[in-house]
Amino acid sequence: MKELAKKTKTEINFNVQEQYFEIKGRSQQTCDDTSKIIESNLLPQLNTLVDENKFKGTFEDIESIASAPVTPATYSPISNSPSTSSLTSQTSPQIHRAVGRPLDIEAAVKNSDRKEGRFRGYYETESDGGDSDDDEYVETFKFAKNIADPNEVLIGPPVNNGRPAEYLRIIGNDTDTECCLIDRQIKIVGTSEEAVKEALERFKNLQTIYKRRKRSTIIVPCVHCPDEAAPPFGLYFCSLERYVHHQQYTNILNHPGKPLHVIIPSFKNNAGAFQKPAELIDAPRQPSVAMMQQRQQQQQQQQWAQRQQEQAKRQQQLSLEEQMRLASFQHKPVSFGNPDIGMAPDQSPLWGENKSFVVRPSEQSVLKQQQQQQQKFQQQQQHSPAPATPVDDFPALPTAPRVTTQKKGPARRVMRLTNQKASPAAASRQSSISHLQAVKEYNLFNIKSALEDGLNGVRGFKGDIKLSAKMGKIFWTKITPEIQKQIWNFQDLKDILVKEHGIQPHFNDLTTTSDDIIGRMSDILPSPYSRSAYFEIHAQARNQPVLPYQPVVMYMQQGVVEIKKVVTATNKVVEIDWVSLNRKFDFQLLLQTEQTARHDVKPYSTFIKKVSVSPVTRQITYENVPDFLEVEYILLKQTTKYRIHFPFVVEITRVEKLPLSAQKFGSYGIDKILGDTGKGQVWYDMEVYYSTYDEIFKSNNSLPAGKLASWTVEDIVGRDSSDALVEYIRCLLMIVEKYEETLKKSEQK
Known part of the structure; x- marks a missing residue:
């Protein structure tokens, strides 16, 4: 006990009468740990020793007392004689001591520290009787x-x-x-x-x-012009309907429900004015005001002529009595001032009668009026300016803002100070940097700053960390007419448009839906080195009925009915939206974290027991776990991996969203759900990985609480222009250019 008290820095006393231990320490946690050591190590060992020795040494042995000879001295009232005392000492039973294994205090304290107890309110103070x-x-x-x-x-x-x-x-x-x-x-x-x-x-x-x-996701928009000889450019937000490639390369997985726009470049001409973008489709011609008026007049005349013809046909079909009856009904309310009053309905006025009151033009006069109006309209078109062309629909902004003329005030004396000239090196560097070089440096600075901030935040994260790039198309939402009427500089995209005006990038989250396009893209890659297929099951799950449902993703191999991984939460840390101007594909560089959970516990272990997969048709059937797990949708992914120059790996994945249908098995009351392959929505994803990053991030899976990973931000981002991040972006741009050349050749054929 003394050794245990010394190790745990406590004071331990045992009350023999009340049979309890009294423990005093600096805090309640220390006392609880010491109490657990006594309960789990000391008391079981004491009970074992007592059971082995059968209480020997605790009381006098009955057998020895019974076998001892009885002498008269024993019953003598005087027991102080030497003979009596010597006899009593000879006949007293031998005391047996309990012998056992000594308690290992160090191992007990170490094992106690490993066990986690219940969470307490840690508002305790040090006790007065603690050891110092x-x-x-x-x-x-x-x-x-x-x-x-x-x-x-x-x-x-x-x-x-x-x-x-x-x-x-x-x-x-x-x-x-x-x-x-x-x-x-x-x-x-x-x-x-x-x-x-x-x-x-x-x-x-x-x-x-x-x-x-x-923190929220760090979003970094970037624009890049791959043509090195291109003149300075501006950014124009083109509506999706007027984008030249909107039919083949603008597929979107989750539509935001808002109008979408695409960034296209507008290059400057020799005069410094922005030209019409090559990827902008001409807007439909709007008719002029004169043409609209002429069309309205023609429609009115045609309608009047049709009504007259219908009335004439009706009158010819009616008999004389019916015409008389209709004429009486028509002439009664308008008898006053009617020139045809008192005239039979089958008679027409003679030439010159009542001409001052009724004028009914003939068909020839109507044709003459139409010819005269057409001649007038042609004359107006000759004298009026030409209608606006589609080029006028594109905004042409001045290269510099207009300087407002200031009113001349009273004469003032101005003292000029000598200008502080910049260093020759800085001036030469500023003049030597081209517009495209400035764009590259601006993009690299923004990407490095965002990744450094994001990587510092995930160094202490325990779970899976992924840094990957996916090919696709980047759209833009919340574009107002005022924004669309202007041409913007590349620096305005991040600082003004995104932060101040609130426009948002929206990645389509897929590469293409065309089998032909993905086939041509895979033809330029080397031979694949790996193929795999797995189910991605998205569900709502919980492990207790009182808790709310949480979204989870379960990964299961196609050939083996076994859950490989369960992801309970996904967080996007850094999102870099890279727009390649005048190219069909953009890409999104994404740093994200995944919180994983055990897959061999309920409700996942219960769910996987009710899953079956057909090895021939690849159809999957399953049952939901009532009150614990409900499947929302299932994706079947078939991945093909290509290894290009080290350390880059390209993955092309065929994704199919399986249609789910309920299947009932007779009267057994079993409701199974079938996921039928080959009949769902299909699209393709293409991702590029930096394989070295995956090895670095594996250390975060076994990270202790509160500790940071051994890798640093420089291991990922690098220090100079020849490091991993720059090589990663170069590889992505090279793939974009290769695909652009391949798709252009196929379109020309």
């Missing part, structure tokens, strides 16, 4: 002011589908320190200075990870 040691080290961690609730930082995601992770106890056990939360501070006490400093550093990292986790 001169070798103790104390540190205090204070939470930042922008942390509303420290418990949100100290409680992490569930571990192995169990309870949420309690970082306060986990870090204390890992570093062999005592950590207590008091208000907004964590008091760290330990016997090793290195352990205390490590615990303090872990809490700092936890706070940083928590702050970065609350």
